[in-house]
Amino acid sequence: MKKVFVKPVSLTGKQWHYCPGCGHGIIHRLVAECMDELDIREKTIGICPVGCGVLAYEYFNCDMLEAAHGRAPAVGTGLKRVLKDRIIFTYQGDGDLASIGMAEIVHAASRGEKISVFFINNTVYGMTGGQMAPTTLLGQVTTTSPYGRDKDREGYPIRIAEMLAPFEGTAYVSRVAINTPANVARAKKAVKKAFETQMQGLGFSLVEILSTCPTNWGMGPVEAMKWLESNMIPYYPLGDLKVKEG
Amino acid sequence: MAKVLMKGNEALGEGAVIAGCRYFFGYPITPQSEVAEYLARRLPQVEGVFLQAESELAAINMVYGGAAAGARVMTGSSGPGISLKQEGISFIAEAELPCVIANISRGGPGLGGIQPAQSDYFQACKGGGHGDYHLMVLAPSSVQEMMDFALLAFDLADKYRTPVMIMSEGMLGQMMEPVEVREPVTEQYAKPWATNGCAGRKPNIVNTLHLGVEELEERNRHLFRKYAEIQAREKRAETMLTKDAELVVVAFGLLSRVVKKAVIEARKKGIKVGLVRPVTLWPFPDEHIRECLETAKMFLSIEINMGQMIEDVRLAVNGQAPVEFYGRIGVVPSPREVEEAIMAAAEKGGLV
Ligand SMILES: Cc1ncc(C[n+]2csc(CCOP(=O)(O)OP(=O)(O)O)c2C)c(N)n1
Ligand code: SF4
Ligand SMILES: [Mg+2]
Numbered sequence: 001m002k003k004v005f006v007k008p009v010s011l012t013g014k015q016w017h018y019c020p021g022c023g024h025g026i027i028h029r030l031v032a033e034c035m036d037e038l039d040i041r042e043k044t045i046g047i048c049p050v051g052c053g054v055l056a057y058e059y060f061n062c063d064m065l066e067a068a069h070g071r072a073p074a075v076g077t078g079l080k081r082v083l084k085d086r087i088i089f090t091y092q093g094d095g096d097l098a099s100i101g102m103a104e105i106v107h108a109a110s111r112g113e114k115i116s117v118f119f120i121n122n123t124v125y126g127m128t129g130g131q132m133a134p135t136t137l138l139g140q141v142t143t144t145s146p147y148g149r150d151k152d153r154e155g156y157p158i159r160i161a162e163m164l165a166p167f168e169g170t171a172y173v174s175r176v177a178i179n180t181p182a183n184v185a186r187a188k189k190a191v192k193k194a195f196e197t198q199m200q201g202l203g204f205s206l207v208e209i210l211s212t213c214p215t216n217w218g219m220g221p222v223e224a225m226k227w228l229e230s231n232m233i234p235y236y237p238l239g240d241l242k243v244k245e246g
Numbered sequence: 247m248a249k250v251l252m253k254g255n256e257a258l259g260e261g262a263v264i265a266g267c268r269y270f271f272g273y274p275i276t277p278q279s280e281v282a283e284y285l286a287r288r289l290p291q292v293e294g295v296f297l298q299a300e301s302e303l304a305a306i307n308m309v310y311g312g313a314a315a316g317a318r319v320m321t322g323s324s325g326p327g328i329s330l331k332q333e334g335i336s337f338i339a340e341a342e343l344p345c346v347i348a349n350i351s352r353g354g355p356g357l358g359g360i361q362p363a364q365s366d367y368f369q370a371c372k373g374g375g376h377g378d379y380h381l382m383v384l385a386p387s388s389v390q391e392m393m394d395f396a397l398l399a400f401d402l403a404d405k406y407r408t409p410v411m412i413m414s415e416g417m418l419g420q421m422m423e424p425v426e427v428r429e430p431v432t433e434q435y436a437k438p439w440a441t442n443g444c445a446g447r448k449p450n451i452v453n454t455l456h457l458g459v460e461e462l463e464e465r466n467r468h469l470f471r472k473y474a475e476i477q478a479r480e481k482r483a484e485t486m487l488t489k490d491a492e493l494v495v496v497a498f499g500l501l502s503r504v505v506k507k508a509v510i511e512a513r514k515k516g517i518k519v520g521l522v523r524p525v526t527l528w529p530f531p532d533e534h535i536r537e538c539l540e541t542a543k544m545f546l547s548i549e550i551n552m553g554q555m556i557e558d559v560r561l562a563v564n565g566q567a568p569v570e571f572y573g574r575i576g577v578v579p580s581p582r583e584v585e586e587a588i589m590a591a592a593e594k595g596g597l598v
Contacts, residue, residue: 044443045315064452064453066453067310074304078313078314107300
């Protein structure tokens with residue numbers, strides 16, 4: 001019988017600790033499939049965030065580091081400067097990348113560090129129990145914005161992809177989502193393009209991936225995908241924002 | 247070999263290059279900046295990388311990445327910058343990554359000042375960041391030692407898979423003295439744990455998260471078995487005139503050279519005084535101090551702070567003799583001033 005679906009070699013196969021319906025598992029799989037297809041597993045080094053993705057070193061079947069909260073782009077810089085021919089990726093949530101790690105991501109992008117960043121925007125701090133993130137939408141209720149995010153009190157959500165795309169150092173910036181099969185397929189293409197951008201030495205690449213946190217949003221998995229579509233995509237439009245060709 | 251006139255900070259930078267360090271990640275701060283500036287010129291000449299990071303937070307995490315990749319990596323800073331590095335240093339210590347941190351000290355707290363100081367002894371020797379861990383801390387007293395300790399630090403770092411700090415007063419970084427330039431280091435350490443791509447082996451993981459209760463405790467025990475080995479093997483101190491000393495002065499760094507002069511002068515006045523100069527601040531050379539108890543009736547800790555190392559001297563002496571203190575802030579006291587402090591202590595102890 002012809003096999004049409006197998007576990008990527010770039011995943012260990014260890015059972016996720018993620019909540020049912022969480023987007024992290026889908027995104028891990030996409031990253032791993034791309035590593036397989038590009039045949040880069042043995043020369044790839046991944047960096048986990050502090051956030052729900054903290055245990056990603058147990059899931060990716062390549063060399064992995066666990067970084068301090070927000071510092072993955074700096075750790076990646078250190079790795080890449082030493083290992084110029086290896087592939088480095090960071091996997092970071094929105095609290096990790098867009099709040100505490102804002103300086104590290106901005107400067108890694110502006111230096112044009114030849115690393116790939118997978119930025120998981122689920123509009124909350126998943127791991128610590130659903131607090132407000134820099135990406136939390138206006139009006140969105142979280143445990144630390146219990147009256148809904150108010151522009152006059154908590155300010156506006158940050159659009160990371162739009163912010164970094166104009167930098168001279170960035171070679172590929174894209175925003176994708178995982179709410180439908182078609183979008184998952186597009187997300188995979190973007191992840192692959194980010195790796196390819198790095199392999200070609202073109203510069204810094206970042207894929208912002210709109211994801212779900214059913215647990216902290218207080219929704220079922222299907223409802224969460226719908227919420228992503230009707231609330232996140234209007235504020236965080238999908239598509240390539242920067243494509244530097246080799 | 248002929249000697250070369252060098253600045254302390256440059257000797258430290260060149261020592262790192264001789265030790266095989268090819269990567270420096272730093273952020274400017276006085277009085278450390280010449281270490282960075284020297285390496286910014288020097289590293290590209292040896293196909294190395296100097297990178298000015300956006301902050302000390304980033305710099306120390308670049309060191310984390312570079313060290314995990316298996317390279318000899320260094321950073322440098324002072325006062326507020328070393329404070330910012332503490333989170334990363336805690337991670338590096340836990341992940342057992344070898345690296346060297348130059349701490350060309352300034353006075354604090356707060357922004358403090360750029361005068362010579364030893365105010366960060368506690369920070370360097372008692373943890374600094376969160377969790378139970380230690381750095382190895384070397385305290386040079388001459389420009390020659392700035393170079394020599396760079397070589398030593400990289401060797402110790404690789405040997406024990408631990409971060410090593412070289413802590414000097416800012417003034418030593420600025421001073422010029424003749425230096426004998428050392429031969430390049432050839433000793434290589436295998437780093438099978440490095441995260442440099444898993445071709446032909448199982449993936450390596452550099453991680454500091456230990457959610458299991460037993461796992462976390464065992465990690466801590468593992469680190470402390472290593473620290474016990476370091477304490478057993480690597481305590482270093484210089485002693486002078488301690489054989490018959492009734493009063494033993496303890497001082498480190500550049501200051502110890504001033505104290506040497508004062509000790510010699512006080513000897514001329516009939517005071518049986520000697521000096522223990524800790525070379526490793528951690529592991530603290532307590533045995534060198536305890537050995538003095540055969541003749542010592544009292545100890546005097548002299549520091550450029552409000553009294554920090556004195557706690558370790560007291561622990562070493564363990565109540566068997568009084569331990570006095572003399573300190574200044576932001577000033578290296580003159581030999582005359584130290585001599586007066588010695589005479590005052592001797593008088594108090596009835597040794598005159
Ligand atoms: C220095 C530091 N501050 C705070 C925390 C606590 N903390 C752990 S995860 C996290 C937020 C993670 O949120 P995000 O990056 O959005 O990832 P998610 O869990 O949503 O995937 C915080 C604040 C920490 N571990 N370290
Ligand atoms: S808390 Fe949210 S982000 Fe974290 S695993 Fe659960 S659903 Fe996923
Ligand atoms: Mg999040």
